[in-house]
Amino acid sequence: HLGKRLINDFSLNAGRDPQHYGIGLKELWDVPAEKHEPGLVVHGSGWPLDSNTHGGWFLYHAENQQVVVGLIMDLGYQNPWLSPFDEFQRMKHHPVLSQYLEGGKRVAYGARAIAKGGFNCLPKMTFPGGLLIGCDAGTLNFAKIKGLHTAMKSGMVAAESVFEAIKDGDEGGQELASFTSKWEASWAYQELKESASFGPAIHKYGTVGGGAYNFVNQLLGNKLPNIHDTTTDHGALKPAAEFEKINYPKPDGKLSFDKSTSVFLSNTNHEEDQPCHLRLADPELPIRDNLPKYAEPAQRYCPAGVYEVVEDDQGKPRFQINFQNCVHCKTCDIKDPAQNITWVAPEGGGGPNYPNM
Incomplete structure (x- = not known):
């Protein structure tokens, strides 16, 4: 911020290329003793991301029968239907990863944007x-x-x-x-x-x-x-009409999970009576501009379910911000196509509390 x-x-970036970012999503798992190989490191790229969406995944065997698994995805992607969170959940079903996670228990979840422009x-x-x-x-x-x-x-x-x-x-x-x-x-x-x-x-x-x-x-x-x-x-994001909507598979509750249960494992907390720390320069823009052009991508690029498009009492769409869910990844500040969202520091003590992450 x-x-x-x-x-x-x-004007510190004058004459430089614009900064580029990735979103990192990570989980900590307790795994059965017979599947734990302390020190094993596995890196990969490709599936489930397509050739126009760049990123890579990792799996580390830590101590105490724990495994860290994660995905880093380039935020310069074009398809507004894409959801980094759902790509991560789908990724864990690959046999290279699932062989270590099956029979285990997910104990922590988190997400963070990283500056990777170099x-x-x-x-x-x-x-x-x-x-x-x-x-x-x-x-x-x-x-x-x-x-x-x-x-x-x-x-x-x-x-x-x-x-x-x-x-x-x-x-x-x-x-x-x-x-x-x-x-x-x-x-x-x-x-x-x-x-x-x-x-x-x-x-x-x-x-x-x-x-x-x-x-x-x-x-x-x-x-x-x-x-x-x-x-x-x-600026890399293209109109939703140029792409087919992505229908992600439903989470199975064993390897893949939904956002709400994931956010619970981040231990994030914000006092609900404080001002929203996700500021909109134009409160009308998400429904007026982003919804018809990009199908309001904040619903998908946010890995914590902070942003929703809901119906009001008259049946009209309304942009809702569930700031209590925020894990402070700051992806919204980066990826919003109109640069309408600014993340500011919330009340002291608020945010995620990651154990061993």
Whole structure:
């Protein structure tokens, strides 16, 4: 929330590609002892996502007979009928995954948007009196599906720069120009630079073509031309009339589940008498514009059932926000085609409470 404000207020993304995001959905399972293989890591891509929808899944065998399973899906998808939550639930029926989950019990659920645009989307990270670092700047290396190491390094460089400024008598309010040179000299910056075309290549050429481009580029030592993706994630969405409606299978309550029971496992909580923390710039827009053009995609891109189109007493459609369900993934702030929704911080203490997630 604050990062978005800072980027806009100080034009920190001027001359950069727009940031790109993915939504990560994750569950924690207790599994039978005979199916538990501590340390086993399984990654995959493809089904259930089609060739125009990019993403990948993971399954990790943790300690205490627990398994972590999840899906990261690109938010630059085109089809407004698509539901990341339902794709995730359907994914678990693949035999590669179901063989470990069958007979187990789901104990936690969560979702979070991640900034994955990479090097080409990195904003200017300095502004008067402050720094934009880590995930707020988008330092995740999507080629490795890792970001903790680069985020921590940006924080370490920031700490060094602030320490030097204080030592030199800087009382604040100035731009820490030394941070930029230190950051660009770091291994983290170089790592991100080397994978600059990874995401854009997949967006431009698809999963197979983009994967081939990245493979060849890696063999050549990243000598191929840098690819840019200037289409925003919300701008990629196309009218619902251009696609066939997706009828997802009903959850079986064993491997796949509905949103309400999933949200319960996120332990999310908000006091119901507080102001809604999901702000609409134009309250009429969802029904007036998004419903006829996009079949109001908020009903589907939200992984927690926050947004619904219901009928009022006169039988007319009404946009309903169940903010109590919110798991603070911030997908709505990113994917709404009109950029009409802004996520702001709710009352202190509200939100999900994830155990071992």
